[in-house]
Amino acid sequence: SQKIEQNSEALNIQEGKTATLTCNYTNYSPAYLQWYRQDPGRGPVFLLLIRENEKEKRKERLKVTFDTTLKQSLFHITASQPADSATYLCAAIKAAGNKLTFGGGTRVLVKP
């Protein structure tokens, strides 16, 4: 069955450092990978999308990579801030309008 896996352990990181999150997929060939942020008691918020033919995408302090050989996406938060503390969800989709398949999410805690 299709699986999207993220590290379930919380990531504790010092303010100013780079946080790196991993998303691996199996039995799946997504056309797009997406990253969302979710705060407690709130719905997820879209952050970044990367297509299968793209290696890297950036948005402000965020960077996403997509390696179709490794079947993996990496999500980086550079110069992390306490306000970046949240759960980050990876999601895969085959085509526009299709349903998203979510990973379990990784909680990030940035300490001042």
Add this chain to the structure above:
Amino acid sequence: GAVVSQHPSRVICKSGTSVKIECRSLDFQATTMFWYRQFPKQSLMLMATSNEGSKATYEQGVEKDKFLINHASLTLSTLTVTSAHPEDSSFYICSATGLMNTEAFFGQGTRLTVV
């Protein structure tokens, strides 16, 4: 980004009653809406996919007669939890996409507590 409004944000109901949750896309036409359920410290579990004007497609293990989904217009979908029981208590979230969208826009979520 696009705005999706979900209402109510919190609801407490008695066992045996029904609860309706609304999901509206405020500034775009949502051809597809998705309903998720989320347990504490777990990821989103897709319950069903609904396309405007057609019957919802439910994921395996989700009772369609218990979780009634209506997508009557391009801006509104509703989820009705019928004959609610305490085990239905959860966080319910909707999302919406347009025909050419790949990213999903989520509502704020509804915390349902059945007592």
